[in-house]
Amino acid sequence: MGLHIIVCIKAVMLEPPKGQLIRSVDSLELNPFDWPALEVALRMKEEHGGTVTAISMGPEDSVFVLYEAMAMGVDRGVLVCDRAFAGSDTLATSTALAAAIKKLSPFDLVLFGTRTADSDTGQVGPQTAVVLDLPMVTGVHSIQWTDSGIQVERYADGFREEFNLSLSAVLTIHPRSVQPRGLGLSGIELAFEEGEVEKWDLAELDLSPDQVGWAGSATRVLSWKRVTRERKCEFISGTANEQVEELVSHLKKSGLIG
Amino acid sequence: MNTLLSEKHRTVRRSVRNFCERELRPIAKEIDQEARFPWEIVEKMGNLGFFGVQAPIDLDGAGMDSVGYAVVIEEISRVCASLGLCISVHNSVVIYPLLAFGSEEQKQRWVPPLARGEKIGAFCLTEPNAGSDAAAIEATAVLDGDHYVVNANKVFVTNGGIADICLFFVRTDPKAGRKGVSVIVAERGTPGFVVGDLEDLCGMRANPVSSIRLYDCRLPAENLLGKQGMGLRIGLSGLDAGRIGIAAQAVGIAQAALEEGVRYARQRHQFGVPIGKHQAVQMMIADMATQVDAARLMVYRAALLRDQEKPFSQAAAMAKLYASETSSKVADLSVQIHGGYGYSKSYPIERYYRDARVTRIYEGTSEIHRLVIARGVLGQ
Ligand SMILES: Cc1cc2nc3c(=O)[nH]c(=O)nc-3n(C[C@H](O)[C@H](O)[C@H](O)COP(=O)(O)OP(=O)(O)OC[C@H]3O[C@@H](n4cnc5c(N)ncnc54)[C@H](O)[C@@H]3O)c2cc1C
Numbered sequence: 001m002g003l004h005i006i007v008c009i010k011a012v013m014l015e016p017p018k019g020q021l022i023r024s025v026d027s028l029e030l031n032p033f034d035w036p037a038l039e040v041a042l043r044m045k046e047e048h049g050g051t052v053t054a055i056s057m058g059p060e061d062s063v064f065v066l067y068e069a070m071a072m073g074v075d076r077g078v079l080v081c082d083r084a085f086a087g088s089d090t091l092a093t094s095t096a097l098a099a100a101i102k103k104l105s106p107f108d109l110v111l112f113g114t115r116t117a118d119s120d121t122g123q124v125g126p127q128t129a130v131v132l133d134l135p136m137v138t139g140v141h142s143i144q145w146t147d148s149g150i151q152v153e154r155y156a157d158g159f160r161e162e163f164n165l166s167l168s169a170v171l172t173i174h175p176r177s178v179q180p181r182g183l184g185l186s187g188i189e190l191a192f193e194e195g196e197v198e199k200w201d202l203a204e205l206d207l208s209p210d211q212v213g214w215a216g217s218a219t220r221v222l223s224w225k226r227v228t229r230e231r232k233c234e235f236i237s238g239t240a241n242e243q244v245e246e247l248v249s250h251l252k253k254s255g256l257i258g
Numbered sequence: 259m260n261t262l263l264s265e266k267h268r269t270v271r272r273s274v275r276n277f278c279e280r281e282l283r284p285i286a287k288e289i290d291q292e293a294r295f296p297w298e299i300v301e302k303m304g305n306l307g308f309f310g311v312q313a314p315i316d317l318d319g320a321g322m323d324s325v326g327y328a329v330v331i332e333e334i335s336r337v338c339a340s341l342g343l344c345i346s347v348h349n350s351v352v353i354y355p356l357l358a359f360g361s362e363e364q365k366q367r368w369v370p371p372l373a374r375g376e377k378i379g380a381f382c383l384t385e386p387n388a389g390s391d392a393a394a395i396e397a398t399a400v401l402d403g404d405h406y407v408v409n410a411n412k413v414f415v416t417n418g419g420i421a422d423i424c425l426f427f428v429r430t431d432p433k434a435g436r437k438g439v440s441v442i443v444a445e446r447g448t449p450g451f452v453v454g455d456l457e458d459l460c461g462m463r464a465n466p467v468s469s470i471r472l473y474d475c476r477l478p479a480e481n482l483l484g485k486q487g488m489g490l491r492i493g494l495s496g497l498d499a500g501r502i503g504i505a506a507q508a509v510g511i512a513q514a515a516l517e518e519g520v521r522y523a524r525q526r527h528q529f530g531v532p533i534g535k536h537q538a539v540q541m542m543i544a545d546m547a548t549q550v551d552a553a554r555l556m557v558y559r560a561a562l563l564r565d566q567e568k569p570f571s572q573a574a575a576m577a578k579l580y581a582s583e584t585s586s587k588v589a590d591l592s593v594q595i596h597g598g599y600g601y602s603k604s605y606p607i608e609r610y611y612r613d614a615r616v617t618r619i620y621e622g623t624s625e626i627h628r629l630v631i632a633r634g635v636l637g638q
Contacts, residue, residue, distance in 0.1 A: 029272065064265045071269065183273040185307030185320030185330070192266035233525055 002050025004107040005041040008097055008128070009034040009054050009069060011062030012118035030065040033113030035180035037173040040143070041111055042073045042181075048145070051075040053107075055100050057085060057093055063197055070191035071183045078104070082201040084209045089217035094127035096212050099205040101132060109150075112172045114139055122172075129170035136170040137163050141177045262558065263325070270326050274333040277306060286338040289464040290609050293456070295420055296341065296464065300375055303345075308334070310373025311349050313357065317365060319373040324499075324561035328506040332557075335510030339613035340464035342510055346503035347416040348372065351496040351621075352379030352425055355441070359484040359492050368423050368443065380421035382412035382444075382470055383493060390626050392427070392493060393436045397472070399428040404479050406430075406442055408450075410472040414620070419456050419466025422446045426472065427493060430486045439489030443481040450475030461612030498571050500621045501578035502564065505557045508581035508617040512550045512588040515610040519546060519592035522605075526597075539595055546588045553581040572634045579627040582617035589614040 012031040041052045054069035056062060057080040066077030080100045088096065101110055110132070112125030122138070129136030137152050144151045149166040154174070202209065210216060236243045236250075251257045263271070281299050289296050303309065311327045313319020322330075327349065335342030353372050356365060371377040388394040397410030410426055424444045431438035444451055454469030484492055523534030523543060533539050556577040563570035589611040593600035600607050618624045632638075 064269060067265065068269055068273075182277050182302075182306050183269065184305065185270065185311060185322055185326070186315055188266060188269050188273065189315070189321045189326075192264075192269070 003044060003048050003109070004050055004104075005044060005052045005109045005111060006101055006104055006107050007034070007037050007041045007052060007054045007069070007074070007111045008101075008124070009038065009056050009065050009113070010116055011056065011058050011065045012116050014117060028062060028064075030068050031113055031116045031118075033115055033117060033175050034065075035113075036175050036178050037111040037113050038069055038072055038074065039178045039180040040173050041109075043178070044109075044143070045073075050108075053078065053104055055080060055097065055104070057081070057088075057096050057100075059086075063199075066197045067191045067195060068183060068188075070195040070197075071187040072181065073187065077195070077197040079197050079199045080205070081199055082212075084202045084213045087214040087217065088212055089219045089221075090121050090123040090127055091218045092212045092216035093124055094131050095216055096205065096207065097124070097128050098131035099207050100200060101128070103200070103205065106168075108167045108169075110134070110168070110170045112170070114172045114175060125170060125172040132170065134168055134170050135165045136172075137165065138172045139174045140171045141174050143171070262555075263329070267325055267329055270322070270329050271333060273306075274308075274330050275336075277302075278333055278337040282334070282337045282341065286464075287606065287609065289338070290340065291463070291603070293458070293463040293466075295344075295466050303341075304375025307373075308345055309348055309375035309378075310353060310369070311345075313349075313353050313369055313373040317357075317373055318370040319353075324502055324564040325558060328502055328557050328561045331503050331506040332510040332513070332554075335507040336514045338464065339507060339511050339610070340462045342507045343462050343465050344378070344417055346500065346507055347381055348379045350500035350503040351381040352423065354499045355425060355483065355492050355496040356443075358495060359441075359488070363480070364443075364483065372423060377422035378417050378420050380415050380417045380424040380470070381496065382410070382415050382424050383427045384414045385411055386413055390623060393439065393490060395427055395429060395439065397426065397428040398432070399426075399430050399440065399442055399477075401430075401479065402476075405476045406479060406482070408442065408444065408472045408475045408477055410475075411469065412471070413454075413469045414457065414467055415470050416465055416467050416620075418468030418470050419453055421470075424470060425483065425492075425496075427489050430489075434487065436490055437487045439493075440486045441483040441489045441492045442477055443483060444472060444475060444477055448475055448477065459616075461609070461614070461616055463612075497621055498574055499564070501574040502557065502561050502570075504617055504621045505553070505560065505574070505577040505581040508578075508585035508614065509550065509554045509557055511610050511614045511617070512546075512553060512581070512585040515585070515589040515592040515607060515614065516543075516546045516550050518605070518607045518610065519543060519588075519595045522592075522596050522599075522607075533595070542591045542595060546591050549584045550588060553577070553584040556580055572631065575622075575627050575630050575634070578622070579624055579631065582614075583624060585614040585617055 010031045011028045013027050014029045045052050052074045053076040054066055054074045055078045056065050063079050070077050080096055115122040139154045140152045142153045151164050154161050236246050307320035310319030311322050311330050315321040331342050331346050356368055372379050385395050399406040399408045426442050426444050429438050430440040450473040452471045457467045523539050524532055526533045560570050560573040560577040563573050592607050593611050596607050599605050
């Protein structure tokens, strides 16, 4: 019956409109770190057969990431969506995702991106593995199949590490491990016109309101503001010699050369 | 603006933009300067469906609607208008007429390889003595048994240097005037099919625009598209669709010019402030942004009407006229914002300025578009 691989993906906000943090459909995008996880899942499916399911937890307007995943070749999309999830931190998110993943059993692998481009915690993958009580390796570069499960490779702190895992297992996929395929236009057409995303709410997941959202969160975000780094560009003019002089004195002044 | 588009169309925009930024941006300047067609990315674009945007999925196309098509052309042209031109002609005035007027057999034979991007299409109407006046063409096709013997001298053929499947407008009845024009498909490699020198163009330099001549070229009678005498009808319906493509191309170029202008206005300092703080520059930016937005809306409206199977000719003609004139104006203003640097090849704006200009000329000049629009408005 082939493999069943689940990939957890998220809509993130890239380039928020100047000065504001407004979530709008136009500023949302599929988290760039999730593309490699989808690519790895699809390559495994192509090699070994089976199905790939993508799950996303988020508000209604993030449903398009699941259609994009289907445009790429994913078989099934599930949006985990309920007002009660609002305000979830990474723990509450993991609780909800784990419930959805259990409902999708049986499965062989659960894949995540290493982190998200908008909140950058890198916690959701590992935490979900803990909630599911499954073996987990982060930042995976490559995966080999063995008789008893998989062998994975990861690079960390200048070392190459190898792990054997039994299945089912959870992996976060290193962003540079594979080059994700682009979305073909016919894939987009078929996914958006004929594909269907399932929507699961709290009741569907057998969770109570106090396990998710604000209530189920262990952390509170107190404030949120964008930190910008000033970059300036100066033009140096004059003859070549004058320009060199000026450049050297600039670099000295800024302490970059002695 | 973008919220007017559906999720699907926004995904099309994002994914085409990502592709163009990653694959096309790094080579766009070089292929313009070297006047080189970028074969290296054609296969990738073919795999993504760019060569058969609106062809049905069962003929290996992507089965998209016109709005999706406009978004694709706009995004490609934003980075490289020469390639936008290649894709626009290939889709709108080659594949579309084949789909609309071709027999089942002709569609099965020509559309799939075109839609996959394995073969490139061209539209051969213009001749030395027939430009705006398309009915004045002199190319001839004379039936001889089950073949037409064709003699033609076609100039300014977009994709001419690389095209495999070419729609030729020829005169099958020398006495019938407008009714004597037919369209016949000529494949490269047929004896007598000769590609002339490439035009040394001002803009769109990465597109191998050339002349193509047919010398006593024997083409099977089954290569005739539609019926004898339908040529101008086929041409005009292709150009109707093509206007949406060229208008979208012009919007893409204008968008690129606007973005460069804004970037430069933020970065360049004169009189102690970024030049974007000077009101004269702000006025230019405001006009540019407004006109680009208006042009884009007109293009999407024309595409939407076409998708809803409503009359769209007039809307498409207006969109082509306005978007092409806008792209010239916006590129011109952006050069102005760049000052002397805008006139140098060190900045991309000079390329946009050159590329924008021709959108007012091909697939019907602005003057011819005004004639068409006025005729519609006056009910003549
Ligand atoms: C880069 C490029 C790519 C092209 N690609 C193709 C292609 O793929 N296939 C193809 O068949 N052709 C192609 N063309 C040709 C293009 O469509 C023609 O150049 C265009 O139709 C104008 O024809 P012309 O150049 O002969 O100008 P003319 O028709 O001679 O026009 C000269 C001027 O007179 C004006 N004029 C002419 N008639 C009238 C009138 N009745 N009323 C008012 N003003 C008038 C025109 O608007 C223009 O300003 C291409 C051209 C270029 C530059």
